[in-house]
Amino acid sequence: MAAKREKVGIIGSGLIGRSWSMLFAAADYDVCLYDIDEKQLSGAVQDIQKQLALLDKQGLLRGQLSADQQFKNISTTSDLSQCVENADYIQECVPERIELKTAVYSRIDPIIKDTCILASSASALLPSKLAANIQHKNRFIVVHPTNPPFYAPLVELVPSPWADSDIVPTTKSIMEKIRQVPVILKKEIDGFVLNRIQYAIFKESWRLIKDGVISVEGLDKVMSAGLGRRYAFMGPIETAYLNADGMYSYAERYAEMIQGIMATFREPDQFGGETLDQIQAEMEQLVPMDTLQERRKWRDRRLAALAQLQKKLNEE
């Protein structure tokens, strides 16, 4: 008899719930997708089928299964108990509001298996707050994906302070099995790591535009034609390591200069007012508001092409 497939319950069928469903289905998990809103759920099914067909066309389907087999691995339910009963892993994907998420946990807490991993897709809510009042707080972890998960595979793993010792290694191996790239946060912090770095870039970008140092167009080019090129396959630490002969040599050559520049950084500016008007106006010149959808498609085509290139390079 074939081994029983592991069951994954996905709660919430929006943008992120759909992506998780596809990622688990590709690795042959038995996926059960639930949403409070039945229209969302039927929309999700149609969208997943369309997305799988597109990935197939782009040569970007994961795993060995056909698009059709992957699609068949996903069932839906409008009954929350059915979604989580006997699940080995649950990924909660409801909107980023603590009262919504904790209400879901209190409903599923009495039903889930004691060995189940209860993961939240939360972008910024801390596991110590999310899991504080649940019985299964020892099984709780934040598994924060990067959007769009198919093209940007990073996931941040942030365990609850009460997590059993198997939670992090098991979640990590599940993420590797579905071909995402997990990183482990040794402790929780507001914004986790990805968003903290993203906002540090945003803070300085804002300031440079406000102070009249550079235009919006120029600033975006600094990232897309400069830093972003390197960071597509290597982080800032290895970049520094290679730019000199290791970290000691980098520090010897550049520490004084870097510290001097860092000392000129200032506190965050207010996110609004005239600078917001200026940035919006400059962006509208570059990408008119009635072309956003077109521009998103342009972005997604490039993300897909990058993913294809990276897949090819990894196979070499």
Ligand code: NAI
């Ligand atoms: P979304 O708004 O696209 O989808 C949320 C879904 O949850 C909707 O289908 C809604 O009907 C459903 N829902 C609402 N209340 C529910 C309940 N009580 N039970 C079951 N389903 C319920 O939101 P999205 O973007 O998918 O975000 C979900 C989570 O993922 C949030 O915590 C968000 O911060 C996080 N996240 C989002 C990213 C993004 O770029 N959109 C990236 C990484 C994480």
